[in-house]
Amino acid sequence: MRLYRKEGNTIQILSFPTEDIEKGEYLLIQDSKRNRSLVIQVIDIQFANIPGILEELLRNSTDDKHIYGENLDPLEVAPHITYIQDARMLVCKIRGTIQNGKLSINTAWLPSRSQSNIKKLPVASLLAQAKISKSRPINLGETRELSSITIDAHMLDGKLNIVTGKKETGKSHLAKLLVLGLIDYGAPVVVLDLNGEYTRLGFSSNDEKNEYHKKVRVLTPGDNFKITLAQMNLRVMMNILFHALDLPGTSAREFRRIWRFLKNRDTLTMHELGETIRNRQCNLHVRDALYSRYYSLLNSGFFTDNHAEATSLEENFHSMQSGGALIINLQDISSIDRQVVVEFMLGKLVELLTQRKLRAVFLFAEEAHLYLRETYWDDIVTRMRHFGVFTTFVTNQPNTIRENIYRQADNIFLFNFTNEHDLEAVSRAAKVDAETVKSVARDLLPHHCLVLGKVVKDFPIVVKVKALDIQTMGQTRLFFTDDN
């Protein structure tokens, strides 16, 4: 390999067919005279612009039907010509400098073009140089050199993470891996499970209970997840009415009065709420509006007056002190009920965190745009972080996450995207240059992801995500199978 040119933070390396290099790999340009090495990452591989190549290809593009022939090349020069033809240009980004064995982000120097020696830099060596802490390692999988790659759970703590990629590339699989990794270190995790993919986390692939079985609780709203009005505070209820059920302001004021009236009488139940609305002396339209919302709440099946069947989140979290996951199964409920449940969950989490009943919680939100109201995004990313809600968004529609969210993301786990539109949306992530995202993500294989951010000390790394012995449940249900 030879150093060819540098432009901005892009370096071009001339490489020959015998040198097996792939996108995402790291190279080290060693300048022995200056005792420094430049760390670069291959983000694209192109054919070198060889003079005369077009003429050569045109000449050799004839088909045997019309022109055929043979070459008498007794000195065997041809392999040398084809070797030149296959020369490649590696487009690389500068990532840092190694000097005296220390890795720094200094990129303000240029190695010698004629004297430099270029070699591969194994990711394991890079991460060792980057001194990525491994006090709480979570094994993600392996690099292309087949070395194991671990991240530190510390680097997910207090952070905003995004897992994104197109369908069936392994996003949810990685999310599950992170969930289980966090559980291992005693973290409480809440998963807003849109498709019921996490419901079998406690079972291995052969349908037996696994080590996480007791730590994973699946709560299905309307089934084993019901709440009483007493568990709800007025602010959360008002959020539900405003944002999920579109209650107008005038009616909301009347609802507040009713709520306070019932609370003062200590009769805050669904039955009493219904009766009070029915008998309330107020504007007919207001009463109708309140009554229709009341029935929406009642029909969701999420509310109950029976304290015995009500779920206590406090108790659930208390029993998860040594780590555990609360899977909120949103699979078979309507979009409005979904919003009601999510509003309640987020409100409750903030309440518990404010009251210090919970130290912090890791929230995993699958396709959050389907149930998270617009105003919640900023709330989750900025305000809730201070309460101790550390969110991981999982989505296959990157444009549903606003740009300012990407900007604040600490870690991005990026799977394959081929659509330019999607790549454009993801490439706005401030963690790395757009070129890297677009070029590397386009060619990622299934179950391979590009890890960006603090977990890898801002050195983008391609990881083949390891397999998990759990029931994944994330596969698309097919009609045509081998059985029929």
Place this chain on the structure above:
Amino acid sequence: MIEQLPYATTPKYNFPNAVQDLQLPQNFIELSLKSMKNLNLEQFHPIETNLFNSITENTDLTEPTLLNYSPPTLRSIPLKPLPQPTTITAIDVSNIKLGETETGILTAIRAAIVWRQSRQYRYLRLGPFPFHITEQNRREIYCLFRQYYFQTPPKDMVGPNLLNMQNRISNLLERWLQMSISTSSHDNIILWDGSLTAGTPDNPTKVLSQLLEIARNRLNTVLAFTKTTTLRLGGHRLTDLTTKTPPPRLIQINHYPLHSSTPIRFLGNIYIAKLTNGGCSFRLDIDKNIPSEQGIAATQKLLGNDLLLQGYPETLRLAHIYSTFTANEVIGIQRFIAQTYGLKIVTRPNLRRLLFGPYGKGPEA
């Protein structure tokens, strides 16, 4: 038992078995290898491939001046394509300077022969053959060439200077291939790139006459196409002369006088060939010693058997394309030489560039 019919594979095409027929002499390869052996860990200054486009393959245009005192007569001959199946064979050779060493120059030579028969083309590429030509070996190489191919006594030979050697070697290889094709083929139309002008150090009259005679004896007709001629008539370039006859046509030039002092001889009848509408005109030389009707018929067979693009035979065009060196190949051959013979590549500063900056065009002389 069901008797199986003895099916045999049908031969693909009935082309001459080129490699066997031509029998590229071991001496030629040995000559190349021998010349390369004197490379001894020398420094190698490769030519700049970014200037490759400006490097043209030299053609020795030693054309005589036609005298003006008795204007030659022009005769326009209309042509009709003759579709009578005839094999068209074209030969072309290219050479390129690869660079310089401390003791000489490195060149590469490649030849291509293309056959057209039954609407199919077949080619044979020979080479590339690298040569290291030094002051010490230039005469030896040249004499060996001539001796081997044309049995010319070496004592007659004065080796050309170093700069002309690559063209000379290339020319000799071309003549040898023309000789081989003339000997091995029968009743073919053989297309040459160049003219039938003899009497230059490169083209001794004896050698060229011998070549044409061999071709004639095998009922072959040699048609020599010159892309750019320096011959002028009445101040006009030969190919600029026109008649009202529509193409395809030949314009025969009769009685072109030469200086009596000049050793140069035209061994062919000179025509201006305009073979397609809107195409270019070329100088066409046809062996003088065959009846002119036969020469014209051969041209008509060419029209009936080959494609003509811009008025130029496709077979000859392909021979040129297959023999010529692309910049990519030059780099490949340079790499082959540097690696095989352990040369140290040193890029010489381009003095023209150094002195004249962006105005310093072309490679270093």
